[in-house]
Amino acid sequence: MLSFFLRRLAQAVLVMLVVGMGAFSLFRYVGDPVGNMLGQDAAAAQRAQLHADLGLDKPPAVQFLRFLGHAVTGDFGVSLRQGREVSALIAERLPATVELAIVAASIALAVGIPLGVYAALRREHWDARLTMAVSLLGISLPTFLIGIVLIELFSVLLGWFPSYGRGATIQLGPWRTGLLTVDGWRHIALPAFTLAMYQLALLMRLVRAEMLEALQSDYVKFARARGLPDRVVHFGHALRNTLVPVLTISGLQLGSLIAFSIITETVFSWPGMGSLFIQAVQFPDVPVMAAYLCLIALVFVTINLGVDVLYAVVDPRLRVQASVPEARR
């Protein structure tokens, strides 16, 4: 078990190092860092001074180590577009994105799982089929189009929800939250639902498929034979066994929620990390791009690692499988 964990951890660190190397080459070789900081018409002596101060005269390996040292402490330099510390910019934008992702994930779970169970239990009926058809729409519609249609329906035509910004927010220490005001909730409704749509449809289809499989299994047949009521069979036996893969997938999808929020945030002018990243790509603002890349990679690697380890804890076969090839070597 420990060796399994250590090996996965080593892999995760390796991936982070590769991503770090990518971010470093962005910094060092894309554009001209000295020119970016001083402007194009700085004196040659000034440039040489900064060149030395930044350690750009040292060998690339030393520069890379310095970069890693800074990156670990969250220091990614200064944004070219806004002239402020990248870490400060990201810290400011992080709460908006995290809140959006969490609300979206909650919607996806709270709606997706019951709908999936429903579609599985009534699979021959027209309403379950309609749900499946709608979910296909949810999977194949591009996120930004869902957002636009929701804006047209609920903001322009009905006027129920606002379509841009976070609304009223409250500062709690370093965290600026919109979830403590009614206005904040009204503002988060449309973007969160847009972001949740794809995950919701995915989750629903997954739950349905897993449920259908579980309902065919021997333990469900046996539970029925024992004369247990449908409610117990469906929720106590079938659903419970479908939840492991469902929760794994939702865990893994949390990362893509953060990535997809790039699109949602642009549609709804949501002041999160995603819109920061898009502005950085358009400008192009290399330090912000590199920092965002590292942060997202960290989120993904951590989630993957966590899911792998949890899986190994739950399912001992995985541990054995993982150590067999090593034993052969």
Next chain:
Amino acid sequence: MKPGPTARPAGTPGAPARRIGRWRLLLASDLWHAFVHSRVAWLAAAVALLCLGGALFAPWLAPHDPSDLATLDLADSHLPPAWLADGRATYPLGTDDQGRDILSALLYGARISLMVGLSAVALSVLIGVTLGLLAGFAGGVVDAALMRVCDVMLSFPPILIALLIDGVSRAVFPQARDVLAFAVLILALTLTDWVRYARTVRGSTLVERNKEYVQAARLVGVPRWRLLRRHVLPNVLGPVLVLATIQVGQAIVAEATLSYLGVGVPPANPSLGTLIRIGNDFLYAGEWWITLFPGAALVLISMSVNLLGDWLRDALNPRLR
């Protein structure tokens, strides 16, 4: 029994007689039978062909030329679709803020969307299949290295990688943005997409290379590249066909998303995504047609292609049904 190409004398060039044989083969095949008997497949194919035709023949079908500034008249701007009160029959789907005909812009836009999507998929199939064949056949270090690259790339959402590539290329070539925009866009989509083909092909190659027909060809002394091209390749292409069909839809949506985000095609040649982005600003003025018609076209294209891909997967793989 595999109807392996080994049955024929190697290197016979395709004669016209064989082409007729192939056509007969197609009509008699299971795939054609499944297609004829699937209503969904018919419908999806019809819609996809309609979109393709509309895009291909845009210059002849479109009532106006959206790139010809001389025909634009600001007096015709902000017109609603023809069936609404203020609409005019000359602009069936209405006009945008500069008096451009939405229908024409849409046909030309679909043309660009399809062009970008199809070239990205073609390029990724080429790269992915080649690398997948090599990895599966060579094994060892080549295989391990390639698969690690695939692992890392697949663990990030494609749109993120495409955005990064786009951002980097903007930083590297700050001047030549418009000229290179198409190349960069196709490259970004390709670099995120080839991984799937490489994986699939590698998997099937690992299976095929140990089969008897490959062993036999090897014993006869068929050179390695020829073995790959003539014997292994035709037998691993089935899943690639399915994947490529689905990925055409994905690539078109990805292109639209990038263009919507403002980092896709240059504004001078608007694709469907660009049109949606432009129309977005007029949603609040009640001018929904500028953005929703291109949006509907995008949905129509991607849904029909997706349905075709799903059908193809089921038809080639009856076990999954």
